[in-house]
Amino acid sequence: MSSIRKIACYLTLMLLLNCVIQGEMIWLSELLEGRMFPEQNMRGDFEIYRDTLELVWSELVWFPVPVSAGNADAEVAFENSWMAERSYGGKRGHEGTDIMASVDEPGYYPVVSITDGIIEQVGWLEKGGWRIGVRSGNGNYYYYAHLASYAKEWNAGEPVEAGELLGYMGDTGYGPEGTTGQFPVHLHLGIYVPLGADQEMAVNPYWMLKYLENKKLSYSY
Numbered sequence: 001m002s003s004i005r006k007i008a009c010y011l012t013l014m015l016l017l018n019c020v021i022q023g024e025m026i027w028l029s030e031l032l033e034g035r036m037f038p039e040q041n042m043r044g045d046f047e048i049y050r051d052t053l054e055l056v057w058s059e060l061v062w063f064p065v066p067v068s069a070g071n072a073d074a075e076v077a078f079e080n081s082w083m084a085e086r087s088y089g090g091k092r093g094h095e096g097t098d099i100m101a102s103v104d105e106p107g108y109y110p111v112v113s114i115t116d117g118i119i120e121q122v123g124w125l126e127k128g129g130w131r132i133g134v135r136s137g138n139g140n141y142y143y144y145a146h147l148a149s150y151a152k153e154w155n156a157g158e159p160v161e162a163g164e165l166l167g168y169m170g171d172t173g174y175g176p177e178g179t180t181g182q183f184p185v186h187l188h189l190g191i192y193v194p195l196g197a198d199q200e201m202a203v204n205p206y207w208m209l210k211y212l213e214n215k216k217l218s219y220s221y
């Protein structure tokens, strides 16, 4: 074979190989963008999540426990215990914030609705005790648990206003109906946002409560 033909063969081979590699690169990048990393969808999900949280922020009106007009020693405190381990009823993460009471007396502290909404759930839950669940106009769910008692006989579907008395802080739950005293008096607050058709997602109420700390009603108790 002449050296010119050898060079021509070599160049042809290189050209073919280049075509194959280029083709694979295009195929690979299409696969990555289109199937493994659907960037358009991820951006869409992020925007949905951001907008959903913004709706929660926009509807917060009052801290759930009013200030005592009569007893300066009646205080409440809460920490960020998001997903801290809980063991009653199987190991799980803490999906909420516990507002603890300096006066460890069931029925002492009033609990008001943080938002406007509709009463959706009321009654006993093994883990939540006497609880009440309020659905806001934006579709978010506010769960108040371990109540000592209700302000009145609530019915599902009844409207409630932000700042309206729901019931009183207690220590109910962690057992069959009527169980009390399994833990100190506190209010467990959970906030759930809708996620698609039938799903919901718990968000950390700690930051919402921090925001509401200087938005407290004053009640005489």
Ligand SMILES: [Zn+2]
Binding pocket: 094, 096, 097, 098, 187, 188, 189
């Ligand atoms: Zn809790």
